[in-house]
Amino acid sequence: MHADPFTTLLRPIMQLLDQALPENLAGSVKADIETKAQSVFKQMALVPKHEFEAQEALLHTLEAQVKSLETRLSQLEESSARGSQPDTKTAQD
16 A cells, blocks of 8 residues: 555655644644645545556547548548549539
C-alpha cells in the first residue's frame, strides 16, 4: 500500500513545528495547517496515477483510431471521386 502523499508532505513540517514551538501552539498550528491543506486538496480534482495513466493510454488509442479512420475516409473519397465523376449538368439541376 502506498503512503498517503498528504501525510508524507506534512510529516517534516509537523516535526519542525514540534521542535520550534511550544507544545500547545505547535498543536494548534499543525491542526490549522492540516485543515487548510485538506481543503485545498479537496478542491483539486486529483486522481491516482494508475487511473491517469489508463486514461492517457485510452486517449492515445482513440487518437490512433481517429487518424486511421480519417485516412480511410480520405482514401474512400479519392476513389469515389476517381470512379464516378458526376455529370456537371445533373449536379446543377
